[in-house]
Amino acid sequence: MNPDVFPQVLPLYLALSAALFSIGVIGVLIRRNAIVIFMSIELMLNSANLAFVAFARYFQQLDGQIIVFFVMTVAAAEVAVGLALIVAIFKSKKSINVDDISLMKG
């Protein structure tokens, strides 16, 4: 049987995961559209999932994939509540630009 070559590829997966996470961080910081900010958060969750699954493959343990399953359910719940919040804010402010939501500014 061939020796497993995956340990040599694992750093690439982790690097890609870190790069996608950083892109998500940039998205949260520079975009003003609340929905796009939300999508960037989803991208960050996904990059973490990629690292989990890569480590599950590396250690040959299923637990990483189970965690990804739970992350997905939490993300689904978070999206439902978050989009409801955005809709509620849009109803009262008529805008989803986060710069316009400054009610608590002193």
Next chain:
Amino acid sequence: MDPLTEQYIMFGAVGTIALVTAIGMLTSRNAIYSALFLVLTMCTMAVFFLILGGPFIAVVQVSVYAGAIMVLFLFVIMLLGGEHTPGEQHLPWQPAVAVILAVVLLGMTGYTLVRTAPWSAPGAAPTAMLGSVESVGQHLFSRYLFPFEVTSVLLLVALVGAVVMTRDSK
């Protein structure tokens, strides 16, 4: 073909698509395009999950993320007509600072990666079907039964919360 080159080619092809679509999501002016780019990123993630031996999690990724969650996003974008936000930037230096900080973050994660590599080789030999539906189901309903039940309560709370938040307060 050498199994290592095979792995590199697969990773390179799918990883490039993932990075390009993620940057596309970041830079699109139109929120609809951002959402569609993100759907593509989710699909490349599903391909990665398949390569990494998780067929069940790959299918869940496509149906839950690329299917349900992104459709919800597109629905809300169209409902609110929020494709474009007026590009009124209050702090002109803010994007540059954000990019610099993100690059610093990437450098720190990369440094940690380099410092902890190489990992010790895993003891177990690769099993053929690591993340098959059968083994995931067995794990989920034995060892992770309690968290699994808790997520059902969480989803119920989120459902009720979303309905309460969006209803008209009359």
